[in-house]
Amino acid sequence: MKYLFNPFIRIAGLRSLLLGWTAMLLTAAIAYFSHCHFDGVLDAHVGPGGEPAWVYLLEPALSWSCAVIVFYIAAVAVAPSGVRFIDIAGTMALSRWPMLFVALLCFIPAPLPEEPSKIRPSLIFLGLAMLVFAIWMIALMYNAYSVSSGAKGTKRLVSFIIALVVAEALSKVLYYLLF
Amino acid sequence: MAPVQVQRLTCTRCDTQITGSFPLPELLQLTDDELQFLLEFVKKSGSLKLMAEQLKLSYPTVRNMLDAIIGKLNTFSDTEKKKK
Numbered sequence A: 001m002k003y004l005f006n007p008f009i010r011i012a013g014l015r016s017l018l019l020g021w022t023a024m025l026l027t028a029a030i031a032y033f034s035h036c037h038f039d040g041v042l043d044a045h046v047g048p049g050g051e052p053a054w055v056y057l058l059e060p061a062l063s064w065s066c067a068v069i070v071f072y073i074a075a076v077a078v079a080p081s082g083v084r085f086i087d088i089a090g091t092m093a094l095s096r097w098p099m100l101f102v103a104l105l106c107f108i109p110a111p112l113p114e115e116p117s118k119i120r121p122s123l124i125f126l127g128l129a130m131l132v133f134a135i136w137m138i139a140l141m142y143n144a145y146s147v148s149s150g151a152k153g154t155k156r157l158v159s160f161i162i163a164l165v166v167a168e169a170l171s172k173v174l175y176y177l178l179f
Numbered sequence B: 001m002a003p004v005q006v007q008r009l010t011c012t013r014c015d016t017q018i019t020g021s022f023p024l025p026e027l028l029q030l031t032d033d034e035l036q037f038l039l040e041f042v043k044k045s046g047s048l049k050l051m052a053e054q055l056k057l058s059y060p061t062v063r064n065m066l067d068a069i070i071g072k073l074n075t076f077s078d079t080e081k082k083k084k
Helices: A013-034 A053-078 A085-095 A099-105 A121-149 A153-178 B032-043 B048-055 B059-083
Strands: B005-010 B017-023
Touching: A013 A053, A013 A085, A013 A099, A053 A085, A053 A121, A053 A153, A085 A121, A099 A121, A121 A153, A121 B059, B032 B048, B032 B059, B048 B059
Parallel strands: none
Antiparallel strands: B005 B017
16 A cells, blocks of 8 residues: 555656656557546546547656656755656656556546536546546655655645646646647 | 763773763664664665665665665754754
């Protein structure tokens, strides 16, 4: 259970980067067929489909890149000793692996109703399940940041929250400009 | 528990004994696990990478363990300076 939320005690650096990239590639492949879009560091939405495959590949890559850049800057600012870029890049890549389940969940047909009173149970289930996996991913990101930066206490929590908000905003701006 | 202090020092050659209140060396104030970690770290020529391989932990985890020990040693030094 401990390693489900903090595998970074044992895995970091290049190993976590390769594992994370593999998971991201698999997620992108599944997302292509389930029409799931990861259009932000914390975002996942079901689309109508029809977009080229490179869109599904670029979306998680862009989200990961934004997280890596912002969290690396935050880690350098608050870390008590040196921070390795490869640790932030690797652990942040592995943190995204719960999104694989989100991409699978998007196969569940859950059309948006015209009126709020006609919401189907499948849509509520999909929303809640996606939320659970998003929380899992945020917990992983927090532990990734903690282990990679070595920061402690309030400084760690505050810098994490700020970095998460900035990374999300940056990714949204980049998506808006690119797509 | 309050900090432990040495009360008597003895010369092993002439058996002269000095009684007083002497602070323990900083390294001896660490726990057994921390001392073992430092010993292994020195034996590995200060390589965090080799330590991570031996302990089957990630590199940043081992670096954080070392940082925690450094922090503790700094606290001991500060406490001693304040006493003086």
